[in-house]
Amino acid sequence: MSIKVDQVLDCKGLSCPMPIVRTKKAMDQLEAGQVIEVQATDKGSLADIQGWARNTGNQYLGTKEEGDVLKHYLRKSNPGEVKEAAKFEHTIQNDELEKALAGNKEDMILLDVREPAEYEFKRIPGAVSIPLGELEDKLDTLDKNKEIHVICRTGSRSDMAAQILSEQGFERVKNVLPGMSEWTGTTEGGNQ
Amino acid sequence: MANKTAIIASNGSAFDAYKVFNIATAAASADYEVTIFFTFEGLNLIHKEGFKNLPLPAGKENLAEGFKAANVPSIPELVEMAVEMGVKIIACQMTMDVMNLKKEDFIDGIDVGGAMMFLDFAKDANMTLTF
Numbered sequence: 001m002s003i004k005v006d007q008v009l010d011c012k013g014l015s016c017p018m019p020i021v022r023t024k025k026a027m028d029q030l031e032a033g034q035v036i037e038v039q040a041t042d043k044g045s046l047a048d049i050q051g052w053a054r055n056t057g058n059q060y061l062g063t064k065e066e067g068d069v070l071k072h073y074l075r076k077s078n079p080g081e082v083k084e085a086a087k088f089e090h091t092i093q094n095d096e097l098e099k100a101l102a103g104n105k106e107d108m109i110l111l112d113v114r115e116p117a118e119y120e121f122k123r124i125p126g127a128v129s130i131p132l133g134e135l136e137d138k139l140d141t142l143d144k145n146k147e148i149h150v151i152c153r154t155g156s157r158s159d160m161a162a163q164i165l166s167e168q169g170f171e172r173v174k175n176v177l178p179g180m181s182e183w184t185g186t187t188e189g190g191n192q
Numbered sequence: 193m194a195n196k197t198a199i200i201a202s203n204g205s206a207f208d209a210y211k212v213f214n215i216a217t218a219a220a221s222a223d224y225e226v227t228i229f230f231t232f233e234g235l236n237l238i239h240k241e242g243f244k245n246l247p248l249p250a251g252k253e254n255l256a257e258g259f260k261a262a263n264v265p266s267i268p269e270l271v272e273m274a275v276e277m278g279v280k281i282i283a284c285q286m287t288m289d290v291m292n293l294k295k296e297d298f299i300d301g302i303d304v305g306g307a308m309m310f311l312d313f314a315k316d317a318n319m320t321l322t323f
Binding site: 013014015016017018020021023024048051052055056 | 195214217218220221222223224262263264265273277
């Protein structure tokens with residue numbers, strides 16, 4: 001199974017420190033928010049990539065193992081992403097969403113607007129994946145009569161998505177705050 | 193404040209070169225500021241000719257095969273990468289004088305200085321490593 005990414009970096013056959021050095025160079029060329037898949041055969045690259053992400057403030061999403069190849073997924077973080085205040089007025093807190101999900105889900109859609117790789121590794125069961133960048137092209141896949149809860153990692157992309165939906169005539173939209181970064185309820189995905 | 197890593201390289205075998213440059217390039221990849229002070233036999237690691245053929249420690253010559261099999265980059269490649277990533281290299285003036293070496297004997301892009309030049313950087317480094 002392949003996950004949609006913005007760039008694939010081949011570090012197969014390279015030993016330490018090359019996977020890290022190549023990853024840094026490739027990440028420098030990416031835009032904030034883009035996702036890279038780093039393919040490596042160096043077993044030490046798993047811990048190295050995680051440590052590198054922690055030190056540089058980038059987001060480590062997870063790793064898939066396919067035979068001898070480790071595929072590490074990283075998202076270049078946006079310095080303003082965490083701080084930016086949400087502007088969309090209708091919001092719902094994580095714990096309220098958790099209660100709503102325990103009830104009747106017929107009337108609601110949980111829309112996850114993060115990148116496919118983020119969704120792949122950790123998501124709320126039943127969440128529908130439409131990355132923010134594709135939302136405007138996929139509006140007709142969403143039912144306007146249903147209540148839509150929009151979620152991302154920190155509430156910033158979902159804020160933009162909620163505004164787009166609202167402008168396009170969706171009337172029952174709520175932005176989930178703070179989002180997946182502090183979600184303590186049930187999740188599913190490739191890391192477990 | 194950015195992380196700062198100060199390294200003293202004072203030995204001249206291939207093993208020493210890998211220890212120094214692997215740590216230095218990994219640190220630079222994580223956006224740490226890195227300065228390496230090359231002194232005594234450590235100068236071999238940046239010597240234009242010398243670094244192409246650094247000796248393995250006595251009795252470990254058989255590991256040459258292992259380096260090849262693990263696809264480890266050559267020392268000149270690692271040094272070039274380090275410099276390209278902004279690792280700062282200081283060659284020890286005093287050792288150069290003793291060994292009768294000139295700045296031109298070393299790779300491009302280095303500084304030549306004394307102990308104080310290194311100490312000035314190391315005084316507020318959050319890691320200082322010695323090899």
